[in-house]
Amino acid sequence: MQYKSQKIAQNFYTAAVLLFLVQVIVGIVAALQFMWPDFFFLNFNTVRTLHINALVVWLLMGMMGATYYVVPEESETELWSVPLANLQFWATVFAVGLVIIGYIVMGINPQANMQVFGTNLLNEGREYIEAPRWADVLIVISVLLFLFNCVMTVLKTKKFTAVQGVLLGGLTFLALMYLPGMFYTKSMVMDQYWWWWVVHLWVEGSWELIAAALLAFMLHKLLGTDVKVLAKWMYIEVGLVMFTGILGLGHHYYWIGTPKYWLWVGGIFSSLEPIPLLLMVWDAFRTTRETRAPVSNRLGLYLTVSHAIFNFVGAGLWGVVHTLPQVNKWTHGTQVTTAHGHLAFYGAYVLLVVAMIYVTLPSIRGVKEYNQTRGYLSFWWMTISMIFIVITITGAGMVQTYLERLFGLDYVTVKANYNLWFWIFRAIFGAGFLVGVLILVVDYFKLGKEKA
Ligand code: HEM
Ligand code: HEM
Ligand SMILES: [Fe+2]
Numbered sequence: 001m002q003y004k005s006q007k008i009a010q011n012f013y014t015a016a017v018l019l020f021l022v023q024v025i026v027g028i029v030a031a032l033q034f035m036w037p038d039f040f041f042l043n044f045n046t047v048r049t050l051h052i053n054a055l056v057v058w059l060l061m062g063m064m065g066a067t068y069y070v071v072p073e074e075s076e077t078e079l080w081s082v083p084l085a086n087l088q089f090w091a092t093v094f095a096v097g098l099v100i101i102g103y104i105v106m107g108i109n110p111q112a113n114m115q116v117f118g119t120n121l122l123n124e125g126r127e128y129i130e131a132p133r134w135a136d137v138l139i140v141i142s143v144l145l146f147l148f149n150c151v152m153t154v155l156k157t158k159k160f161t162a163v164q165g166v167l168l169g170g171l172t173f174l175a176l177m178y179l180p181g182m183f184y185t186k187s188m189v190m191d192q193y194w195w196w197w198v199v200h201l202w203v204e205g206s207w208e209l210i211a212a213a214l215l216a217f218m219l220h221k222l223l224g225t226d227v228k229v230l231a232k233w234m235y236i237e238v239g240l241v242m243f244t245g246i247l248g249l250g251h252h253y254y255w256i257g258t259p260k261y262w263l264w265v266g267g268i269f270s271s272l273e274p275i276p277l278l279l280m281v282w283d284a285f286r287t288t289r290e291t292r293a294p295v296s297n298r299l300g301l302y303l304t305v306s307h308a309i310f311n312f313v314g315a316g317l318w319g320v321v322h323t324l325p326q327v328n329k330w331t332h333g334t335q336v337t338t339a340h341g342h343l344a345f346y347g348a349y350v351l352l353v354v355a356m357i358y359v360t361l362p363s364i365r366g367v368k369e370y371n372q373t374r375g376y377l378s379f380w381w382m383t384i385s386m387i388f389i390v391i392t393i394t395g396a397g398m399v400q401t402y403l404e405r406l407f408g409l410d411y412v413t414v415k416a417n418y419n420l421w422f423w424i425f426r427a428i429f430g431a432g433f434l435v436g437v438l439i440l441v442v443d444y445f446k447l448g449k450e451k452a
Helices: 004-033 044-075 082-108 133-157 162-176 188-223 227-252 261-271 274-290 298-320 325-331 335-364 373-406 411-418 420-446
Strands: none
Touching: 004 044, 004 082, 004 335, 004 420, 044 082, 044 133, 044 162, 044 188, 044 335, 082 133, 133 162, 162 188, 162 227, 188 227, 188 274, 188 298, 188 335, 227 261, 227 274, 261 298, 261 325, 274 298, 298 335, 298 373, 325 373, 335 373, 335 420, 373 411, 373 420, 411 420
């Protein structure tokens, strides 16, 4: 590590891996509730909210940590203010803790979600961003402090690199796209319309920019590849992400009451979305193959390339198969969607944050070599389990589409009878995934602290 202040990344990484563990444990509870709905003291809806909110929050914290590492390195100076970064970290942990307690309180007593100044006190009810308004405000303040700190750091030396530009650009876009989820409209159509701006333009817009920047950063750091070449491809990828992803938003506007032209717009643009993701895979392979120098952090490189591959498979392939309106009218809102959601988030963002941790943590801990065995083991447990979870629920989704949408059986009949075996297998593979996460957590705390 070149700059002492980069160490702040570690706080965010620690919070991220611990919340990852919580996310997966509640995911397994949710999976068991598909077989035994009364299994836990909290209902499925609360457990599901915890599962997906924990996911979003830990990924964001991982990205913030990564950014605090990257910005000083690229600007060749210490972070503008470490106390501010620390304050921002603890404020985020505090706010997230309160929100989680709020969800649990509401799970036990739904009446507790009362109206205060026209907003809901504990839960706003929009999937993925259920956090109440007061928490939204705290989150916005925290992100603004974070961006301010990063920009001030860049201004110290005025060294503004391509990677950093795209990274901070992506983060600013991310912050702006949080705002459409912060007001109510009377019409459900309008409400869904704006809500998708947050969800879709995050994962298929701003987060993908962050991924492209971090991919270039990692390939440069691991392989010493020429920054100019990496930057050129990064710009092409980013340009294509924006070109296809922004109007690709239309694939969520097919059936919610928006005008008909969205069928065309969404179908055409979202079908093109896999192209930049494929370029990223090619980028990762090309730079790896061209490198002559020996790579000491092989695990870091392994995870980086895996991230590129699974970003393409999960988001690109598992997305494109149900993105045309002709297909989506049958599969909309079924387990096919859930299968895609899991593989896309896992490949694009879970592996991205895990790769960044393994690429940067050794230098944060002050070691060149570290024991990589556990890291590989964790990767394989998680990845094989995830592949099987996805195959299982893709199967469940196909059965569901067929029986519900073609034969007209009702939702509960299909869920409780015809899909039962799929739920059993999902829970088993979920336990396998948990093993991988446990190994990851142990390895995270041990990395660099034992003999390589
Ligand atoms: C990393 C990027 C991506 C992530 C994390 C992601 C994640 C998700 C998630 C979680 C959902 C479910 C939303 C909900 O209703 O709760 C979803 C829906 C959807 N995604 Fe993606 N996605 C990504 C990229 C893509 C791409 C590139 C495509 C198309 C090529 C795509 C096509 C779709 C479609 C069509 C739906 C709607 C499914 C339905 O009608 O039920 N996604 N995505
Ligand atoms: C890194 C790992 C994981 C990621 C990224 C992830 C992501 C997600 C996402 C995005 C959703 C919402 C999907 C939608 O509405 O279509 C979801 C729901 C769910 N997840 Fe996970 N999850 C992970 C691990 C797990 C594990 C290990 C289990 C347990 C087997 C699990 C069980 C569930 C269940 C039961 C739901 C509710 C599905 C539904 O409403 O039909 N997840 N997860
Ligand atoms: Fe989308």
